[in-house]
Amino acid sequence: MILQAYTCAAVVEPLLRLGVKPVYVDIDRESFGPDPDLIAEAVTSRTRAVIVQHTFGIPVPVEEIDVDVPIIEDCAHVTPGLIDTSRSAAAFYSFEWGKPVVAGIGGSAVVHDPELADVMWEHYARYTAPPESRELMTDAEYLAFRAADRAGVVWRMRSLYRQLSGMGLVVGSYAPDPRTSAEYGWRMSQGTRSRLAARIATGRAELKRRRELTDAYEIELHRVVPGVPLKFPAVVADKQEALLAAAAAGLELSDWFATPVHPLSGVDLARAGYVAGSCPNAEWAAAHVVTLPVRAATRRDSIGRAADLLAELRPVGAHA
Known part of the structure; x- marks a missing residue:
């Protein structure tokens, strides 16, 4: 299976569970998505499919990927319905806390290949509901997220969330061991399913506001980002320096992706x-x-403050 580096462990975990070898290709530095030419060069007679990732919600020109194997689009950073995926075999979405539509841990697939759809329905029939404890935990986390989102402090709780998930006290975004985890046999929680349609509708209604925020970032940071991104990328000389400076200034700045297969x-x-x-x-x-927020609730004045802070940091290429 061919996929890009600079991705999330959650994309790779199912491949490892199935015994499928991931073959990584490099990204384009402008789109942060896979380089179409490198994908074509990587395809061999053993290649079963290609996963194309719309990193940060920046659309990948799928029509430029010339391969004779199925293409699967990773739309985890995309609001459902925003990108036309009909030229691919399937696309998948995520609805956990860092995504454009937040409904709870879980995701969905849109399948255009009839044979693949039949196989997926056959397997899905064997899945079971999560245990009640997981249902309750997921619902509690969703309520906590909504409260933190309204208060504008979601980003401040990111480190705490990672610590708690590592201790097993909250539902994390990654399975502890993809080869043995029971989570891969569970269906979407009932709570997530019940609120999903409304949350998707809200996400689509927020697209205009998020595009306006993107336009503001483009003016301030002199960088054009197509589509409606989940996060706005910026290049810095020293990532940790930027993150610490932003935290001290009370500004949201994220480290996605911290490694070629985040967070590994x-x-x-x-x-x-x-x-x-x-x-x-x-x-x-x-x-x-580093990436800046493009949530609908993002304050316009924070964009100028973030641009000023990034301008004060050492330029890219400078040495300490």
């Missing part, structure tokens, strides 16, 4: 099949790209 590093990254040095653009992005 060291041995875990190697176990995910990534070879250090194989995708230099992805490694460059992991070291130098």
Whole structure:
């Protein structure tokens, strides 16, 4: 299976569970999506499919990817319905806390290939509902997210969430062990399913506001980002310096993606099949790209403040 580096472990985990070898290709530094030419070069007789990721919600020109294997679109950073995926075999979406539509842990697939759809329905019939404890935990997390979102402090709780998920006290975004985790046999929680349609409708209604925010970022940061991104990318010389400076100034700045297969590093990254040095653009992005919020609730004045802060940091290429 071919997919880009500079991606999320949640994309790779199902492949490892199925015993499928991930083959990573490098990204384009402007779109942060896969380089179409590198995808075509990577295809061999053993390639079963290609996963195309719309990183940060920036559309990938799928029509430029010339391959004779099925294409699956990773739309986890995209509001459902915003991108036409009909030229691909299937597309999948995510609805957890960091996505454009938040309804709870879980996702959905839109399948255009009839044979693949039949196989998926056959397998889905074997899935079971999550245990009641997981249902309750997911609902509680959703309510906590909505409260934090209304208060504008979601980003301040990110570190705490990661710590709690690592301790198993909240539902994390990644399975502890994709090869053995029972989560892969569960259906979407009832709570997530019941609120999903309304949350998607809200997400679509917010697209105009999010595009206006994107336009403001483009003016301030002198960078054009097509579509309606989930987050607005910016390049910095020292990522940790930028994150610490933003936190001190009370500004939201995210580290997506911190590694070529976020958040894996060291041995875990190697176990995910990534070879250090194989995708230099992805490694460059992991070291130098930060992202700014494009949520509908983002304050317009924070965009100017963020631009001023980034301008004060050392320029890209400068040495300490």
